[in-house]
Each structure stands twice: as C-alpha cells, then as structure tokens.
Amino acid sequence: MADVALQSGVVASEEAADRIKALRRFRFNDALFHFLTRTAAIAVLVILAGVIFALIHGSLPAFQAFGLEFFYTQSWNPVTERFGALAPIYGTIMTSLIAMIIAVPVGIGIAIFLTELCPPILKRPIGIAVELLAGIPSIIYGIWGLFVFAPFLQQTVQPALIAMFGPIPVLNSIFAGPPYGIGVLTAGLILAIMVLPFITSISRDVFETVPPVLKEAAYGVGCTTWEVVRHVVLPFTRVGVIGGIMLGLGRALGETMAVTFVIGNAHKISASIIAPGTTISASIANEFTEAVGDIYTSSLIALGLILFIITFFVLAVARYMLLRLENQAGR
Incomplete structure (x- = not known):
C-alpha cells in the first residue's frame, strides 16, 4: 500500500x-x-x-x-521657377467628383441587382466579372482609355454633349471647346470604372448581411422590392455602404497612371470638363524624374503633401459620418 x-x-x-x-x-x-x-x-x-x-x-x-500663393495660383513654369498648385488640386477634385457621381449609383444599383433581383444562374458570373475589374492594373486602364475610350468619346460622346448643351447658358461653358477625346471628363469616366468594383463588392457584401426575416416581414406586409431596398436594406447597411464609397473615393483621389494617360496633363484650369487638365498624382508622376533644382523638386513634394492632406481630410470626414450614423443607430 x-x-x-x-x-x-x-x-x-x-x-x-x-x-x-x-x-x-x-x-x-x-x-x-x-x-x-x-x-x-x-x-x-x-x-x-x-x-x-x-x-x-x-x-x-x-x-x-x-507662401500661401502656392495654393491659389495655377502658374507652373519650370523655366522661371514659378509654381502653383491650384490646377492640380482642381483637377484632382473634379476627376474624383465625376467618378463618384457616376460610380456610386451604378455600383449600388449593381449590388442591389445581385442581392435582390438577379437570377441565381447569373449571380456568380456577374459577381466574378465585377471582382475581375478590381484586379486589372491601372496602367491597362490607362492604355485602354488612351487608345480605345478617348477616340470613342472624341468621335461620338463629346460632340453630342457639345451640341446638346450648347444652347443652355451655364452648361454650355461646362461642355465647351473642341472634342479632344482626352481631358478631365475622360479621366473621371476612367476613374469611375476603376472604383466601381470596390463600391459594388462592399455594397453587395453588406447587403447580404441583412437578416432575411426583416425583408420577409416587409414583403409580408405588401412592400415592393424598391420599398424593401429603400426602407430595410439601405438603412440597415448604410454604415458599410458609406465605408465602401469612401474607399472608392480614396482610390480615385490617389490614382496616377490611368489618369496620366487620358487627362492631357495641362497645368491650367478650364471651366469645361472636356478640356485637358492635370491632377496632383499625374503631375508628380510626369515631372518628378525631370525635376531640376531644389524649388522644382520641393514644389512636387508639396503637391504630395497637399494630396496627403486632402486624403486625410476625406477619411476624417468619413469616420465622423460613420460615427454619427452608429450613434443614431444606437439611439
């Protein structure tokens, strides 16, 4: 023992x-x-x-x-070393604005179609096609935009816009000038195609998180598909949708190669969105390797700092909006 x-x-x-x-x-x-x-x-x-x-x-x-003159002048002359950032800032904001105006409703519409209306046999092929758009390198978008999309716009779309809005007092200045093909509008359309997969994919994923019981209850009381989407799906997923939109906006603000190919790279501000222009990232990509002298190089770096501030401001506003939405949902 x-x-x-x-x-x-x-x-x-x-x-x-x-x-x-x-x-x-x-x-x-x-x-x-x-x-x-x-x-x-x-x-x-x-x-x-x-x-x-x-x-x-x-x-x-x-x-x-x-000094502060760098922010509100558009002169850009490497010979006399006089530089201003207004034209690149204007081009960056305008191209991103055009891209978001087009991509947001189209992207959300595609996401709604895939989650609410699409036949099961088409859902997977369309979803894969949208995701493949996100994997295409930006330089491919630029080459396609320069050699295919820009000539198409020059021959068909831009002349039609000029003729359509010519008699209208305000819009005739927005769509004025000869149809170059390249320009701010072309760059905005290319950016819209590039950010579309991000907005669509994120919106589709958050739409699929809506509990089926909420949609079934709405259908049960006689709501149409549009009413279900408007009053159930979008309010339930608005935080995720706004996050996807801001992600696409960040991509549009910083895009370089695709915009460089099709925007025309002209350091001037024009009231017409058909005219050539430039963006901050395109200016840096085009001229940084050729910059001679401290002032020239410093001006390009200053453009990068301004782009960083713009992106930071956009993300800060997005976080504030999401926080407000979350607080409202909590109440």
Missing part, C-alpha cells in the same frame, strides 16, 4: 510539473504575441510619422519661396 501511495504521489507531482510548464509556455507565447502585435501597431505610427515628416521637410523650400 505504501508503494502504491508513493507511486500515486510521484505521478501527481509529475502532472503538476507538466501543468506548470504548460502554463509557463502559454504565458510566454501570450507575452510574445502581445509584443509582436504592439510592435506592428507602433511601426505603423512610426512609418506614418516618417512619411509626414519627409513630406513637410521636402516641401519647406517651396512654401518658403511662394
């Missing part, structure tokens, strides 16, 4: 030792995981701070040379 008790005690002590080792191993793994995740989070902040510091430091010569 004594031997049995001794053996039982030895086994118990070995099990206790194994448990202690396991607990120590788990504690070490948790500490290591905590350290790695915290390091990754801090690294993001450090990288962001480094980018901001590099942009501010690089743009100081331009701001010291031109």
Whole structure:
C-alpha cells in the first residue's frame, strides 16, 4: 500500500510539473504575441510619422519661396521657377467628383441587382466579372482609355454633349471647346470604372448581411422590392455602404497612371470638363524624374503633401459620418 501511495504521489507531482510548464509556455507565447502585435501597431505610427515628416521637410523650400500663393495660383513654369498648385488640386477634385457621381449609383444599383433581383444562374458570373475589374492594373486602364475610350468619346460622346448643351447658358461653358477625346471628363469616366468594383463588392457584401426575416416581414406586409431596398436594406447597411464609397473615393483621389494617360496633363484650369487638365498624382508622376533644382523638386513634394492632406481630410470626414450614423443607430 505504501508503494502504491508513493507511486500515486510521484505521478501527481509529475502532472503538476507538466501543468506548470504548460502554463509557463502559454504565458510566454501570450507575452510574445502581445509584443509582436504592439510592435506592428507602433511601426505603423512610426512609418506614418516618417512619411509626414519627409513630406513637410521636402516641401519647406517651396512654401518658403511662394507662401500661401502656392495654393491659389495655377502658374507652373519650370523655366522661371514659378509654381502653383491650384490646377492640380482642381483637377484632382473634379476627376474624383465625376467618378463618384457616376460610380456610386451604378455600383449600388449593381449590388442591389445581385442581392435582390438577379437570377441565381447569373449571380456568380456577374459577381466574378465585377471582382475581375478590381484586379486589372491601372496602367491597362490607362492604355485602354488612351487608345480605345478617348477616340470613342472624341468621335461620338463629346460632340453630342457639345451640341446638346450648347444652347443652355451655364452648361454650355461646362461642355465647351473642341472634342479632344482626352481631358478631365475622360479621366473621371476612367476613374469611375476603376472604383466601381470596390463600391459594388462592399455594397453587395453588406447587403447580404441583412437578416432575411426583416425583408420577409416587409414583403409580408405588401412592400415592393424598391420599398424593401429603400426602407430595410439601405438603412440597415448604410454604415458599410458609406465605408465602401469612401474607399472608392480614396482610390480615385490617389490614382496616377490611368489618369496620366487620358487627362492631357495641362497645368491650367478650364471651366469645361472636356478640356485637358492635370491632377496632383499625374503631375508628380510626369515631372518628378525631370525635376531640376531644389524649388522644382520641393514644389512636387508639396503637391504630395497637399494630396496627403486632402486624403486625410476625406477619411476624417468619413469616420465622423460613420460615427454619427452608429450613434443614431444606437439611439
């Protein structure tokens, strides 16, 4: 009996030792995981701070040379070293605005069709086709826009717009000028095609999260499909839809290669959206390798800083809107 008790005690002590080792191993793994995740989070902040510091430091010569005039003048002359950012800022905002005006209703409409109206046999092919659009490189969009889309607009769409809005007092200045094919409108249309998959995919995914019981109850009381979408689906998923729209807007603001091919790269502001223009990213991509002198290089870096500020402002407004919506939903 004594031997049995001794053996039982030895086994118990070995099990206790194994448990202690396991607990120590788990504690070490948790500490290591905590350290790695915290390091990754801090690294993001450090990288962001480094980018901001590099942009501010690089743009100081331009701001010291031109001051606030850099923001509201459109002169861009590397020979005389006179630079202004107004034309690229205007082009960036206009092309993104045109893209969102077109892409938001079309993208949400496609998402509604896929989730509410599409026959099952077509849902998967259309969904895959939309997702494939997001995987096409931007330079392919640019080449296609320059050699296929721009000539089509020059020969058909732009002459029709000029003839249609010519007699209307305000719109005739917006759609004025010869049909070049390339220009702000063309760049906006290309951006609309590029951001469409992001808005559609995110909207479709959040629409599918709506509980079926809510839609079935709405149909049960006699609501039409439009009424279900308007009063049930969209209010339930508005936070996700706005997030997808802001993601597409961020892509449109920073797009470079596709816009560079089709916008015309003219540093001037025109009332007509058919006329050539430029954007911040297109100006940097076209001229940074050819920039000679500190002021020229600093002006391009200052454009990058302005684009960073615009993007940060847009994302901040988006976060504020989402927070307001979440608070309203909580009430």
